[in-house]
Amino acid sequence: MTFKPVHINRPFGRWIGLVLAATALASLAAPPAARSGPASGASRQAVVAVNGMSCPFCAYGVKKHLSALPGVKSVQVEMAKGEAIVEFAPETEVTDEQIQRAVRAAGFTPGKIEWK
Amino acid sequence: MNKVPASSGRSRLIVVFLLTVVVLAACGLWNWGTAWTVPADSGTPIRYKFLGYWDGAGSPSGKLLRPIGIAVAPNGDVYVTDARIRVVRLASSGEFKGEWGREEKGHGEFGNPVGITVASDGSVFVSDYDQDRIRKFTSDGRFLLSFGASGKDPGRFTAPAGLAVDSSGSLYVADFYNHRVQKFRSDGSFENIFGHPGRMGAGALHYPTGVAVTPDGKLLVADAYNYQIQWFDAEGNPIRRVGDHLFWLWPLRTSSKRGFKVPTGVATGTNGLIHVADSGNHRIVMLSAKGEYVADRSIPDSDPNVFSPEQVAVSRDGETVYATDLSANRILILAVERQPTHQ
Numbered sequence: 001m002t003f004k005p006v007h008i009n010r011p012f013g014r015w016i017g018l019v020l021a022a023t024a025l026a027s028l029a030a031p032p033a034a035r036s037g038p039a040s041g042a043s044r045q046a047v048v049a050v051n052g053m054s055c056p057f058c059a060y061g062v063k064k065h066l067s068a069l070p071g072v073k074s075v076q077v078e079m080a081k082g083e084a085i086v087e088f089a090p091e092t093e094v095t096d097e098q099i100q101r102a103v104r105a106a107g108f109t110p111g112k113i114e115w116k
Numbered sequence: 117m118n119k120v121p122a123s124s125g126r127s128r129l130i131v132v133f134l135l136t137v138v139v140l141a142a143c144g145l146w147n148w149g150t151a152w153t154v155p156a157d158s159g160t161p162i163r164y165k166f167l168g169y170w171d172g173a174g175s176p177s178g179k180l181l182r183p184i185g186i187a188v189a190p191n192g193d194v195y196v197t198d199a200r201i202r203v204v205r206l207a208s209s210g211e212f213k214g215e216w217g218r219e220e221k222g223h224g225e226f227g228n229p230v231g232i233t234v235a236s237d238g239s240v241f242v243s244d245y246d247q248d249r250i251r252k253f254t255s256d257g258r259f260l261l262s263f264g265a266s267g268k269d270p271g272r273f274t275a276p277a278g279l280a281v282d283s284s285g286s287l288y289v290a291d292f293y294n295h296r297v298q299k300f301r302s303d304g305s306f307e308n309i310f311g312h313p314g315r316m317g318a319g320a321l322h323y324p325t326g327v328a329v330t331p332d333g334k335l336l337v338a339d340a341y342n343y344q345i346q347w348f349d350a351e352g353n354p355i356r357r358v359g360d361h362l363f364w365l366w367p368l369r370t371s372s373k374r375g376f377k378v379p380t381g382v383a384t385g386t387n388g389l390i391h392v393a394d395s396g397n398h399r400i401v402m403l404s405a406k407g408e409y410v411a412d413r414s415i416p417d418s419d420p421n422v423f424s425p426e427q428v429a430v431s432r433d434g435e436t437v438y439a440t441d442l443s444a445n446r447i448l449i450l451a452v453e454r455q456p457t458h459q
Contacts (some may be wrong), residue, residue, distance in 0.1 A: 015446045055378055055395065056342070056442050057292060057325050058185060060228060061275055064246050080421040107293075107323070 022088075046086045048099055049111030053079050058107060065106040069094055139411020162389075164402065164413035164437070169446040172196070172204055174212030180204065183440040183447060185232040186429040187240070189255065194429070194438055195240055196231040196447065203242060203257065203424070208431075210449075216257030221247065223259040223264070231290065231427075233279035241287055243276035250276060250289060250304070263304030271306035278326035278338065278381065278427060282299035288335055290324040297327055297337055310335060310352040315342060319354035325429060326381040330405070331388060338382040338392065343375060345382055345392060345407065353373055358407035373409040376401065381427035389452060393439055395423035400439055400450065413450060419443035423431070 048066070053059050057079045062084050066075045071092025076085040084103075088094055096113050103110035152163040172180035177200055185197035191360075192208035202217035217226050227246030234240050238255040247262035265272050274293035281287055285302035288310070295313035300306055314320025326338030334355070335348040344359030359376045377396030383388045388405035398418040418424055418441070425439035425448060437450040 013247065027191065028261060054421060055340070055380065056182070056426055057230075057275075057277060057323070060245050064228075064275060067246070080419065 009047055044088055044090065044115040046088070047114040047116065048084045048086065048103060049082060049113070050077075050103055050108050051082050051111055053077070053078040053082055053084075053108065061106040062103060062108060066099070069074060069098055069102055085104075119177070158225050161455040162402065163411045163453055163455060164192060164400065165451040166413065167415050167436075167449040167451050168210075169441075169444075169448060170194075170206060170210040170330070170434065172198075172206070172212065172447050175204060175215055177202060177215060180445050180447070182441055182442045182445060184426045185230050185242075186427050186438050186440050187232045187234045187279075187437065187445065188431050189238055189240075190236055190432060191238070192431065193234075194447070195232050196440065197232050197236060197242060201226050201229065201261040203229060203232065203253075204239065205256075208436075210447075214256060214303040216253070217242075223251070223262060224253070224257070226251075228259075231277050231279040233281050235281045235285055236283065237285070241281065242287060243279050243294075245275050245277065248273040248276060250279070250287070250300070252304070255269075261304050261427045263300070264289075270298070270309060270459070271300075273298070277324070280327040280329050280335070280457050282329045282333060287330070288327045290327050290337065292323055292325060295321045295322060295323065297321070297335065297348075309353070310389075311337065311339075311346070318357065319346070319348075320335075321346070326379075326383075326393070328382045328384050328390075330384050331386050336382045336384065336390065338379045340378050340380050340395075343377060343379065345376070345379060346388070347407075355408060358403065372397070372410075378423055380423070381425065381439070383428045383430040385432060387434035387452070389430075389434050391428045391430055391437050391439075393425040393428040398424060400425060400428060400448075402452070415439075415441055415444075415448060417444065 050062055059079045063075045063077045066084055066086050071089040073087045073089050099113055100110040120241045144162055180198050181195045182199035187195045196204045196207045201219040202215050205214040207213050216224060226244050229242045230245040231243035240253045242251050248266040249262055252261035253259055273291050276289045277292045278290040287300045289298045291298050297310040299308040311319050311321040321339050323341040324337050325340045328336040333350050334363055337346045339346050346356045347356040349355050376394045377394050380395045381393030390403040392401040399412050399414045401412045404410055415425060424441050424443045424444035426442050428438050428439045435452050439448045441448050
């Protein structure tokens with residue numbers, strides 16, 4: 001939901017903006033790369049990369065959506081690092097896809113998920 | 117005489133139609149991107165004067181931790197919500213006066229208190245971003261009322277954020293993920309919806325985070341991800357908006373007098389001046405009552421990775437401005453200073 005500022009003089013800037021907007025929309029429409037892999041048993045903590053999470057309202061939104069996953073014990077959102085750390089109860093069956101879905105519902109594109 | 121096949125004529129018509137649609141859409145978008153009321157330098161000799169910071173020292177639970185919501189009571193007390201899952205009450209001098217709340221689901225408890233506002237009778241409303249409800253307390257934190265639930269239906273919320281109360285006691289709630297503002301009576305009963313989800317056109321809201329009521333009863337909405345401030349009348353009709361960007365990809369830089377980058381908070385007092393927490397530009401922007409640019413003040417030592425300030429509040433006379441600087445765990449205090457004019 002965040003974009004880096006681009007400063008281009010008008011009027012050409014507006015047309016370049018159109019191209020940028022179309023590119024951004026196309027990238028939003030593209031399906032994310034399929035990632036899978038059940039996380040169960042010993043897998044307790046997922047570190048989820050979430051790019052562009054600079055706004056606290058959005059970061060809290062990511063936390064809210066991840067907290068709604070089954071078996072979540074805690075969610076910590078690190079805005080500066082652009083990541084969310086989700087701790088699950090033992091034996092919780094959660095897939096990467098469920099985590100990705102939660103991040104998308106919060107308005108972000110999920111990145112790499114690392115299990116610890 | 118050559119005959120033109122019917123299918124060829126139809127194709128031409130389709131091409132002409134599509135070209136017309138493209139041209140009209142381009143004109144519409146062009147106009148949409150430029151026709152807004154844009155804050156302009158009013159030439160008013162007013163600026164912000166930096167007064168200092170508060171960190172909540174004196175609280176038994178600890179200093180302020182990622183403060184986000186802020187409101188000023190009629191008696192001048194300042195209320196703040198923070199990541200210690202509580203409401204902190206400070207005197208107008210910054211001295212700690214009290215606090216309440218903890219992380220739970222009970223009446224006086226919160227999941228994540230974010231928005232806060234104080235009614236003219238001193239009662240305090242707090243929005244719970246995680247538990248999707250609003251709680252009402254007395255000025256010293258005694259629980260009075262709770263309403264709302266998760267969902268999209270009228271009266272329900274998905275992450276309620278900024279709050280404001282009008283002179284009749286009605287409450288306005290920025291309903292973040294539902295892209296709207298909801299109005300409630302003082303007893304918590306649902307009254308009306310302001311705005312609708314969208315990126316284009318008057319009344320369209322995209323992740324609104326802050327609300328304020330003007331002295332003449334208009335509602336101001338910090339429409340964060342449409343990069344604009346919108347005005348609504350008392351019936352919920354959109355009447356004005358300020359902020360200049362192109363397709364939300366064009367937030368203007370900090371020195372800009374024309375636009376905002378993720379404006380998350382808005383406040384106004386009896387003097388009519390409007391203060392905007394222009395979080396993505398790390399500054400507070402002062403506007404005239406009509407939305408013209410007056411002045412701005414950057415947040416010193418702000419964290420470039422965290423948008424801040426988040427919310428802004430103003431004393432009843434509009435002369436003192438308070439803003440939450442979440443990334444630095446502090447409240448920023450500014451005064452509205454009128455510079456002497458030289459004859």
